[in-house]
Amino acid sequence: NAGVTQTPKFRVLKTGQSMTLLCAQDMNHEYMYWYRQDPGMGLRLIHYSVGEGTTAKGEVPDGYNVSRLKKQNFLLGLESAAPSQTSVYFCASTGLAGVTDTQYFGPGTRLTVL
Amino acid sequence: GENVEQHPSTLSVQEGDSAVIKCTYSDSASNYFPWYKQELGKRPQLIIDIRSNVGEKKDQRIAVTLNKTAKHFSLHITETQPEDSAVYFCAASIPLDMRFGAGTRLTVKP
Numbered sequence: 001n002a003g004v005t006q007t008p009k010f011r012v013l014k015t016g017q018s019m020t021l022l023c024a025q026d027m028n029h030e031y032m033y034w035y036r037q038d039p040g041m042g043l044r045l046i047h048y049s050v051g052e053g054t055t056a057k058g059e060v061p062d063g064y065n066v067s068r069l070k071k072q073n074f075l076l077g078l079e080s081a082a083p084s085q086t087s088v089y090f091c092a093s094t095g096l097a098g099v100t101d102t103q104y105f106g107p108g109t110r111l112t113v114l
Numbered sequence: 115g116e117n118v119e120q121h122p123s124t125l126s127v128q129e130g131d132s133a134v135i136k137c138t139y140s141d142s143a144s145n146y147f148p149w150y151k152q153e154l155g156k157r158p159q160l161i162i163d164i165r166s167n168v169g170e171k172k173d174q175r176i177a178v179t180l181n182k183t184a185k186h187f188s189l190h191i192t193e194t195q196p197e198d199s200a201v202y203f204c205a206a207s208i209p210l211d212m213r214f215g216a217g218t219r220l221t222v223k224p
Contacts, residue, residue, distance in 0.1 A: 031210075040123075042203055042214035043158070050210065059115065059213070090157060103148070103212070105157040 004106035023091030032074040116141040120215025137204035144206040
């Protein structure tokens with residue numbers, strides 16, 4: 001039981017490049033989330049999903065897209081990376097009750113956009 | 115949307131002393147208040163949480179209190195140890211919308 005995993009762990013992009021971050025969970029959780037963490041700002045919700053095939057915008061969705069084609073996977077895409085998207089990205093999942101239940105975080109992806 | 119403020123941003127205590135971190139929130143609909151500990155380069159880990167129908171919760175050296183009327187909640191760590199050194203985040207949540215405080219860097223000096 002690996003919990004929540006993320007790939008890659010690190011990535012460096014040039015401005016304008018695209019990439020996809022993968023989050024996978026093996027806990028059969030319905031709800032999955034993508035956050036970004038910037039120094040001194042805590043975590044901010046980018047997008048979330050309440051189940052396979054569904055996605056919704058969070059607090060800071062601009063410049064990102066997501067997909068949840070399989071229940072265990074939640075993908076975060078950057079179509080045209082910008083330096084402002086340099087951050088640490090965390091994926092999380094919860095079980096039955098959404099955010100009123102414990103959120104389990106992945107190990108994070110450190111992204112640098114030059 | 116919800117706005118969570120956390121104080122202090124840094125806190126330094128002597129080993130064995132107590133540490134208190136305070137958070138305020140703006141949305142009276144928030145009903146779930148977790149606290150996370152994050153060590154350098156690691157993922158946030160839940161250390162304790164409280165729901166809106168409870169005023170206080172304790173787990174060994176850690177306790178959380180909630181005042182819904184005043185919209186504030188606090189984390190109390192007693193008998194601090196060097197391994198308690200980390201960044202602590204509070205959060206306030208309505209369903210599917212969790213907002214985090216900016217974090218408190220706690221340093222416990224041996």
